[in-house]
Amino acid sequence: MGIVETWMREKPIRTFLAQLSTRRAAAGAAALLASSSAAAASADGEPGDRSIPQLSSIANSVVSRCSRVLALATETLQQNFEVDYPDSCKESNTYAKEFLEYCCHKALHEVTTRPDHLADKNLRRLMFDMMLAWEHPGAVVEDELPENHSALRTTVDIEDDDEGSIFYANSTRLAVQVNDKKTVGLGAFARIAPSCPIIADLVTVHNLFDALTCSSGGRLHFFVFDKYIKSLDKVFRSVKGILQSPLASSFHLDAGECILAMDGDRPIHPVFQHIGISAWPGRLILTTHALYFQSIKVGYGDKIVKYDLATDSDQVIKRDFTGPLGVRLFDKAVMYKSSTLTEPIYFDFPELGGPSRRDYWLAIAREVLQVNKFIRKFNLENVQRAEALSKAILGILRYSAVKEAFHISPSHFKTTLTFSLAEKLPKGDMVLKALYDNYFQLLDTSLSHLVTESPGDNRLQNHSLPFSLYALSRMGFILLKRKDEAQSEISFCAVCFGVTKSLEAALEESICYSERIDAARATIDQVKVEGVDANLALMQELLFPFIQVVKLTYSLTKWEDPLKSFLFLAFTLYVIQRGFIAYMLPSFFLAFAVVMLWHKYNGREQLLGVLEVRTPPSKNPVEQILTLQDAISKLEETLQSVNIVLLKFRAVLFAAVPKTTEMVAVAFLAASAFLIFVPWRHLLLIAVLEVYTREMPLRKQNTEKFRRRIREWWARIPAAPVQMIKPNESKKKR
Known part of the structure; x- marks a missing residue:
């Protein structure tokens, strides 16, 4: 008994001492790593944590962490920015924001060189803090701080301190921790997120933000952003697992062809291919070039059929109905038609719920079809072609990540697929033209001279933004031969933000048109009436003046009133004889124009009157x-x-x-x-x-x-x- 009592008295003490020693060891390791990062940041002999008076506290925190990522002092970053952008230094109102963007883009370009950067939660925190700092970059008086900014205070995060991340060299002074009260708006997300092509694209960044904030009133929370990046990392690992599996080698893919999605490999979720009235299960695979269907036939073995999406053969992919023995019952199929096929092919995705599985495959297959149309339209070759396919691949993976994380499948103008969005948007052809002129043509030119140009042209290097192909290759997706990648690597590190100005202008104009179209569609939905009789009554009311003119003219041809009929006939013959008939149609258009302009300038403050239509008697x-x-x-x-x-x-x-x-x-x-x-x-x-x-x-x-x-x-x-x-x-x- 005495031994047991002694052990019970000493056990809590021993446990506490063991925990204390473990914490001290972890804190010592973190302090050692923090001191090494600070030493790397102060390689120029200057302290890396010096605050810049023009920046706010959160902006100074972000800039300090960027300096540690780049192994440069904040003073060196500031001097480089002032040399590369002397015009920005003259504008005190925009200096803080532009300098912050400069540091953020350079740091993100450096951090995203690691293949596993999506799995780093410290990077996700840093990016979110960058967005928070972008909304409040300049130094302001404490009394004038916005509510969202006043909550930005430095606290100690033991978890980050234990990890010793390079993003938090001094967590007690610099780490801006994220909580539920801090949110990010569209402007900050659209400026920071596209710096990482894997996370967002300039063309679809607004739609991606709408998808992430559809349930939070247009403000992005960190846990939503964090969940999206985790889902994106999961999707990347899944696709890389398919590419490295023995299944990929059995399809004999072309050079640079990547598998993007696969379905039907599980018995509980089959995919059926319908040709005529016959149907059989199999596995459906989508690549950057084609659709593959591997049928499972008893007694015949597995057979792989390829439907090439990269050829110009009048291909159509759309949703359709299907069912057993060709009966059109279920709206859960994708129809593929081509001039090389004698009849359409239907891929059926049976499921108990809605057609979400079919809609996903329809969206990504159309994206592959659209990107190959874009390649053929502008005759893209080599690096240009690989870059276009890379943008489509990243768009599909982002689309999959949003769907998996939030069960959202945006449609129409809200899709997050780059080339499908350009196809659906009004004036989308102008968006594609601007994308080609200011992005893909830059790839076609030799950019090696950018490194040796005079300092006045260094803006092309310093304000860097990695290309999609380069970002994708760092994640392990190879779309070009090794020698081509080595020759083009410099090009992917040197692209100027200025080349996107016309693309942003085309996007802004197109989005403005799409908003007007959405507003017009809302009015159309309000005025639609049901029933043949009701629609006929509405049409008669709208065409009432024309109907009355036709009735009057017809009554004159009956000669019920001979005097009026004779006068009308004489007037008509006079107009024809004098040649005035040629002026009747222009006079008609002129009268309409006069009426429209009169209503515009004299009835501007009057609302359009509601057209009252007498409802016909209802029928059972x-x-x-x-x-x-x-x-x-x-x-x-x-x-x-x-x-x-x-x-x-x-x-x-x-x-x-x-x-x-x-x-x-x-x-x-x-x-x-x-x-x-x-x-x-x-x-x-x-x-x-x-x-x-x-x-x-x-x-x-x-x-x-x-x-x-x-x-x-x-x-x-x-x-x-x-x-x-x-x-x-x-x-x-x-």
């Missing part, structure tokens, strides 16, 4: 079905009448009725001679007189008699024979 479902059936019957009768006219004309054309054919031929000869030798003005006078005076009391009986003879003559003409042949319906073998 049975009455609506009967009305629809009656409309279909009338449509069928109209089609039959048109076909009978065509068949009778065929009989006359091929002389099935010789006398009638002779008569019609003579009539056509006379009409052609009449049209050649008689002026058009006289022809128009004759036509108006003929049509307008048919119902006059003097001509009415003769008109009725003439119509009767024409009907009798037409009734005597037989129709040409017709035989309907059913096509041979041969079932395809599986």
